[in-house]
Amino acid sequence: MPIAGDQSEAFLAHIMDAQRAMYTYVLTLVGDLVAADDVLQETNLVLWRKREEFTPGTDFLSWALSVAHFQVLAYRKRRTRDRLAFNDELIDRLAAEAPQHAAELSPRRVALVRCMAKLSPEDRLLIEQRYATSQAVGQIAEQVGRTVNAVYTALNRIRTNLMRCIEQTLAEEVE
Amino acid sequence: MTPAQLTQLDRRIGRMLDGSIEPAELAELQKTLLENPQARLRYHQYIGVHSLLHWEHAAPAQQPVQQPAPTPELATPTLQPTTPTLRRSPFRGRSRSVWYALAAAITIAVTAWFVFSNAPSQAPTPQPQPVALLTSTDSVVFADQTEAATPGSELAPGVLRLSAGTAQVMFQNGAVVDLIAPCAFELIDADHGALLDGTVYAFVPQRGRGFTISTDQFDVVDLGTEFGVSHQAGGDSQVHVFTGRVDVRLHDAIPARRLIAGQAVRIGNGSGIVGAVPLDPVRFGRMSEVVQRTDYAAASPSIRLRMAQQNPDLALLMSFDDRVDANDAESSLNIRAINAPVMSTDVSPKLGGGHSLQLASPAPGEAAQRLVVANDPRFAADTMTLSMWVKATPQQQVSQNTANMVFAHLISTIGPGAADSAGWALTQQQNTAGAYVRNDSSAAFNQCLAQTANLLNGQWHHLAIVWTADRITSYVDGTAVSDHQLLRGNGLDGGHNLVIGAQNEQGARCFNGLIDELAIYTVALDASSIADLARGVPPVSIRAASAVQSGQLDTSKEN
Structure with a gap:
């Protein structure tokens, strides 16, 4: 049932604001893009169902990530061990570190926009094909007339360059 | 590295x-x-x-989507039922899936989902375009539905038939509609549904204005609001507006009738708007946003309650209908259950169903079952009305756990202190089987109000007490049985918690029987409102406005 409009709107704003961080957190732990989407979807639903339990004024992201953590564990239980990217020990370590990184996305997002502007047109197109239209790498390879491996390598190079650029941009801002 | x-x-x-x-x-x-x-x-x-x-x-830019102006001439429902197609997120692509997931979880704002639903798809399919999303369900059973309907399912135009439970549907324009079984509801398009039979409740955000629910008799056109519609195929209908306003457009009459928040009307089959009816949030599931409790045994040791409630005259409302209701949107009430009182399906026939609170007489030496509500100054307001349904168990006398066995307390703010501590209580007296209201203070003690009211006959009774500045009036089953000068003494607020089922938190002088629809108003209700309550009108629907208009409360000012 809908709760009072104001409360729902406020809760909605919290969920919207937290999506990037929640996705990052989940992807960090599951290491699988499709699984991350599914777990995020389940987490959103659980958060909405539990909305009465959230106390306004408290740390929403922390609460949301704890819910996401349980959803990751539930996902791992469902999957056979051989289909999991990481073992429990690594998951525990990553889970302990991930909230901090997930919570620091905002400045990185601003830096990313600047760094994207520095990409060559070809690289920017590749990123857009991969992320904006969700095309499979094989599909992209066909379109650009390159091998699948070449596209993988190029995407990886671009992401690494963007990562370096973001770190550099953030470091310059601190100075 | x-x-x-x-x-x-x-x-x-x-x-x-x-x-x-x-x-x-x-x-x-x-x-x-x-x-x-x-x-x-x-x-x-x-x-x-x-x-x-x-x-x-x-992620698409999160900007408001421009909605086309609502069409003034709204089509009547296409009463050719087809089963809506449920489409369970077949798309596995990341971009859509993420936003789809968000939309599936959110029942109020739907910008993201709307944008995606309108974005060109990569692989157009011949399936009908979805117009709504199934956003939540509660014990729902869909008739004629072979595919599992789970939250997140997209819904194409067609009829949803619920034989049990509730389901919530979010239309593409942002309108959220609760379907309350039994119900048949047709999804027509992104901003239009038709109620074929049953009860629905709609919440329409600003961007969904113009959302319309039709029946075969009328259209309800939203103007930014929350409203409920109940419709019996071939029978009467009702439209209740909780916030904002709507236009009710009868198919065979002009012009539209505008209803504003707080108004409710009954519409006859073929006879148009018959008249006003009391606003009834319970009918439309508006009370179910509170903590679900089927048994106080599970409510230990303390539960925090929050309730988005519509009636500002209410300081406390406990309906015991599978939940604890508290009329306190801001600060929450803190309610404790002691010795696990249970819920009973024995309710007054006039309430038509639900549950009551059952308080059993404890064995000698054992403490009583009771509920404790944190003290609130509104429980000792200058003007106040107490309303409750009571069924005292006749064969079992007043509790044995107290030495003097004078009164069984149905509800009390007296506290554990001496006899002259401030507070009030509604009691059932041993042997004489009367109902008393006791106002304790150094200057006013044990005001007897209705000694003649027989509560020990094994029947449900409605009791109401109205406090004004210096009068106290009691009602049994909607009829005034006493009217006395009120001696306030040191006042009614002794700072004690409110206890239901005993005199105090320690459990002394406990009550043995059933209590239901307990309400405390911070206003003095008039006789007609009390009569409405005694007829089974939900307490949340009763406001003081009629009392003020009638002037029946002015007697208190003349004394």
């Missing part, structure tokens, strides 16, 4: 995300991440970049 190692690490993470990593490489990646904190830092950074790219490119 060396630059070469970092490059190798990046490549492995990238391949993992792209799904092209070999098992041996994955094992190497895991080993590196486990052993090397620097590698894990790099992993977090890489995932962060990927995540940001994913969101920056996948």
Whole structure:
């Protein structure tokens, strides 16, 4: 049932604001893009169902990530061990570190926009094909007339360059 | 790590995300991440970049979607039922899936889902376009539905038939509609539904204005509001407006009738708007946003309640209908259950169903079952009305756990102190079977109000007490049985918690029987409102406005 409009709107704003961080957190732990989407979807639903339990004024992201953590564990239980990217020990370590990184996305997002502007047109197109239209790498390879491996390598190079650029941009801002 | 190692690490993470990593490489990646904190830092950074790219490119701009102006001439429902197609997120692509997931979880604002639903799809299918999303269900049973309907399912035009439970549907224009079984509701398009039979409640955000619910007799056109419609095929209908306003457009009459918040009307089959009816949030499930409790045994030791309630005259409302209701949107009430009183399905026939609170007489030496509500100054307001349904158990006398066995307390703010402590209580007296209201203070003690009211006949009775500045009036089953001058003494607020079922938190002088629909108003209700309550009108629907208009309360000012 809908709760009072104001409360729902406020809760909605919290969920919207937290999506990037929640996705990052989940992807960090599951290491699988499709699984991350599914777990995020389940987490959103659980958060909405539990909305009465959230106390306004408290740390929403922390609460949301704890819910996401349980959803990751539930996902791992469902999957056979051989289909999991990481073992429990690594998951525990990553889970302990991930909230901090997930919570620091905002400045990185601003830096990313600047760094994207520095990409060559070809690289920017590749990123857009991969992320904006969700095309499979094989599909992209066909379109650009390159091998699948070449596209993988190029995407990886671009992401690494963007990562370096973001770190550099953030470091310059601190100075 | 060396630059070469970092490059190798990046490549492995990238391949993992792209799904092209070999098992041996994955094992190497895991080993590196486990052993090397620097590698894990790099992993977090890489995932962060990927995540940001994913969101920056996948997420549409969150800008308000311009809605076309609502069509003034709204079509009547297409009463040719087809079963809506449920489509369970077949698309596995990341961009849509993420926003789809968000939309599935959110029942109020739907910009993201709307944008995606209107974005050109990669692979057009011949399936009808979805017009709504199933956003939540509660014990729902869909008739004629072979496919599992789970939250997140997209709904194409057609009829949803609920034989049990509730379901919530979010239309593409943002309107959220609760379907309360039994119900047949047709999804017509993105801003239009038809109620074929049953009860629905609609919440329409600003951007969904113009959303319309039709029946075969009339259309209800939203003007930014929350409203409920009940419709019996071939029978009467009702429209209740909780916030905002709606236009009710009868198919065979002009002009439209505008209803504003707080108004409710009954519409006859073929006879138009018959007249006003009391606003009834219970009918439309508006009371179910509170904590679900079927048994107070589970409510230990303390439960915090929050309730978005519509009646500002209410200081407390406990309906006991599978939940604890408290009329306190801001501060929450703190209610404790002691010795696990239970819920009973024995209710007054006039209430038509639900549950009551059952308080059993304890064995000698054992403490009573009772509920404790945190003290609230509104429980000792200058003007106040107490309303409750009571069924005292006749064969069992007043509790044995108290030495003097004078009164069984139905509800009390007296506290554990001396007899002259401030507070009030409604009691049932032993042997004489009367109802008393006791106002304790140094100057006013044990005011007897209705000694003649027989409560020990095994029947349900409605009791009401109205306090004004210096009068106190009691009602049994809607009829005034006493009217006395009120001696306030030191006042009614002794700072004690409100106890239901005993005199105080310690459980002394407990009540044995059933209590239901307990309400405390911070206003003095008039006789007609009390009569409405005694007829079974939900307390949440009763406001003081009629009392003020009638002037029947002015007697208190003349004394």
